[in-house]
Amino acid sequence: xxxxxxxxHDVYNLRQTNEGSHxxxxxxxxxxxxxxxxxxxxxxxxxVNFNFKLYAxxxxxxxxxxxxxxxxxxxxxxxxxxxxxxxxxxxSDNIGEVRELQMYxxxxxxxxxxxxxxxxxxxxxxxxxxxVLIGSASVAQITYLxxxxxxxxxx
Numbered sequence: 119x120x121x122x123x124x125x126x127h128d129v130y131n132l133r134q135t136n137e138g139s140h141x142x143x144x145x146x147x148x149x150x151x152x153x154x155x156x157x158x159x160x161x162x163x164x165x166v167n168f169n170f171k172l173y174a175x176x177x178x179x180x181x182x183x184x185x186x187x188x189x190x191x192x193x194x195x196x197x198x199x200x201x202x203x204x205x206x207x208x209x210s211d212n213i214g215e216v217r218e219l220q221m222y223x224x225x226x227x228x229x230x231x232x233x234x235x236x237x238x239x240x241x242x243x244x245x246x247x248x249x250v251l252i253g254s255a256s257v258a259q260i261t262y263l264x265x266x267x268x269x270x271x272x273x
Contacts, residue, residue: 119155124148167225 121130123146130140156164
């Protein structure tokens with residue numbers, strides 16, 4: 119996975135991984151691109167799930183509890199906000215995080231359910247094959263034994 123800024127330079131680049139997360143702060147205005155590459159494993163199909171969340175700079179400063187770019191004058195400080203709005207903002211952030219976690223867990227559950235159903239299907243077909251094979255071997259053995267004993271009686 120790669121994240122490229124509007125100039126085409128990589129902001130983040132990670133290869134050959136099956137999951138992960140990354141946070142970054144945009145420095146340029148424009149469209150950022152997310153590139154997913156599957157060239158290292160073309161044998162099976164892949165499913166890609168991702169989420170991203172945008173924050174305004176002042177809100178991100180308050181959320182992280184630290185100064186991002188060294189300039190505190192352009193952001194709203196917690197002293198300027200009343201307690202109710204701070205509490206509502208924190209509650210909104212926490213609800214958003216819970217929702218994101220639920221979406222992530224739902225996606226993971228879907229992947230695991232698909233794997234389980236695929237495995238159950240394979241076990242079913244293998245069991246049917248083994249049952250038919252054992253039944254065929256039993257019929258062949260009975261037929262062979264009858265021929266052996268039928269031939270001895272005639273002699």
